[in-house]
Amino acid sequence: MTAVLDIDRVSRVFHNGGERIAVLDGASLAVDAGEMVALKGPSGSGKSTLLLIAGALDRPDDGAVTVAGTRIFPDRHAEPALRALRRRAIGFVFQKANLVPFLTAAENVELARFIDAAPRGEAKARARDLLATLGLGERFDSLPSRLSGGEQQRVAVARALANQPALILADEPTAALDGARGRQVLELLKGATKSGVGVLVVTHDDRALDLFDRVVSIADGKIVAGTERYGG
Amino acid sequence: MNLAIRDIGRSAVRFLLTAFGIGLLTSGSLVMQGIYRGIVTDATKLVRTVDADIWVVEAATTGPFAETSRVPRSLVDRVAAVPGVRAARAFALASETVTADGRRQTASLLSLDLTDDGGWLPLMSGRLLRSAGEIVVDASLGVAIGGAVTVGGETLTVVGLMEGMVEPSGDPMVAVAAADFRRVQGYRPPEAVELARASSDVTPGDGAALSAVTASLQPGRSSFAVLDRIRTWPDVAALTRDDQLGLVINGRLERLRKQILLFTGLLSVITAAVVTVTIYAMTVEKQHTIALLKLMGARDRVVLRLILDQTGLLAVSGIALGFWIEATVAPLFPRRIVVDSGAALQVSAIVVVTCLIGSIAGIWRASRIDAREALS
DSSP states (O other): OOEEEEEEEEEEEEEETTEEEEEEEEEEEEEETTOEEEEEOOTTSSHHHHHHHHTTSSOOSEEEEEETTEEEESSOOOHHHHHHHHHHHEEEEOSSOOOOTTSOHHHHHHHHHHTTTOOHHHHHHHHHHHHHHTTOTTOTTOOGGGSOHHHHHHHHHHHHHTTOOSEEEEESTTTTSOHHHHHHHHHHHHHHHTTTOEEEEEOOOOTTGGGOSEEEEEETTEEEEOOOOOOO | OOHHHHHHHHTHHHHHHHHHHHHHHHHHHHHHHHHHHHHHHHHHHHHHHHOOSEEEEETTOOTTTSSOOOBOTTHHHHHHTSTTEEEEEEEEEEEEEEEETTEEEEEEEEEEOTTOOOTTSOEEEEOOOOSTTEEEEEGGGOOOTTOEEEETTEEEEEEEEESSOBOTTSOBEEEEEHHHHHHHHHOOOHHHHHHHHHHOSOOOOOSOOBSEEEEEEOTTOOHHHHHHHHTTOTTEEEEEHHHHHHIIIIIITHHHHHHHHHHHHHHHHHHHHHHHHHHHHHHHHTHHHHHHHHHTTOOHHHHHHHHHHHHHHHHHHHHHHHHHHHHHHGGGSSSOOOOOHHHHHHHHHHHHHHHHHHHHHHHHHHHTOOGGGGGO
8 A cells, every 4th residue: 555644753843942852853754645543642742842843834844745745844845845745645624614705615725726727627626526425515605604603514524525635634623513513514524534545543532433444643743653553 | 727716706795795894095185196296286287387497486485386476577577588488477376365245265377468368277167357346266265157256455347267276275276357456465454554554664566576487499499598598597496397397296296296105105004003903813714714724735836826815805895895985985075086097006006915924824824734734
């Protein structure tokens, strides 16, 4: 299986005054194409920093990071190149849906194609297909304020999938949802893996771990477990 | 998909209020420009209407508009005798108090010789002067044809109405026969005559002097030769039509022009400040959206366009509202306001440039937004 995300012994140190805080300390993690991996750990364990590094939003101090075949560290890429990587190879899902409030559901999904300069007609068709697939066929023209939390999160998943990314990074995507709706969102992400997308989900939610292929645990900046296979 | 228009649609009322504010400032600039151009038009109207090639005025003066000039009536014949001169015409202008329909107001009294029927005047209705005792007035005086106007003890009948013949001060011009002009100029109330006689220090004028003599040249004749000839006369000065226009605009109106320029500059600074604050506030409000766009990998130009499109729409809306407000309020002003294409282009360019300057703050703010803020 090809790894769409390969994080190899990365370290990240922050300095707070004179204090040196090692948030990541030689952490390694790989996500294969078509695999959905959960990243669990207590607060302050380094989950979010690992996610930022995987999303080309932060640089580690040491180690190597490869996303969708592009080695982004220690190779140095300019910000425009990293943005292009995010635009074309990575989809993001957040704890809150993070939809653009002045765009409709369909336009929020189109946005991912729009910023990649895709033709309007194609972007629109893709957005409508995705929303229909995710059960939001009647909500194309609804503004986010008119959607429930679960519907908003499904729109966010559709947006993450719009550019057919190699990797989806999700940060606590079920935190703001009840159990059933949270599971529904994870099932959507799981469904995406069938087309070869690798999914890394930071989660505290133990109720749907059966949907993940692997659960990786992190503590004190180190990966402490990650070989258990639950479902898939 | 135009993100700027979508965003504006969400807060249309606020956008329109801001555009209205810019429109008010724009209309202020337009009105100021219009007043200035109106004053220039009025100040140069007579020079342009007379359309003389050469103005012969009192020596060492720049009269008769920029300063007082008095020349003898005999100068008309002297100028007419210069080779190359087709015709010489007496020009006399004086400020007088006129009474019409019981209202007293100041007007500029223009003298027309018997040989000059005043055919060059911009007559709107009625007819030109045929004899003494008649007067042609600017329509702004508010007297109808057949009405009576009293000036300098003379009561004259209105026979014609002119259009746009007003002084920069807004005072209307009136034209009378030279004989009436002399009588008006020579008129003193009986009490004043008595006082003058008693004190022996004032001699009532006879009104015979002219302000200037104008000359038109024979076709194909160079003005230089005529000017050179007249300039050899020690008692007069000779000015071309362009000299006269330059004296009016650069001499008489220079301070006014500077004032208008400063006021327009001030309005532009206020516009820039309003736009800067507005665009900055709009950018801060969209901080999360901009962070999200960056996180999703949007190029800088997507964010830049979001801000510049909104700035552009604000500028265009402000300009459109500004022109509408100006067109609505301009007729209420008691003087001529000339907003020609030059003024319109100038003010529009100032608004666009100030809006672009104002957007720099928004662009700067947007450039400092970190994509990671979308995760917070």
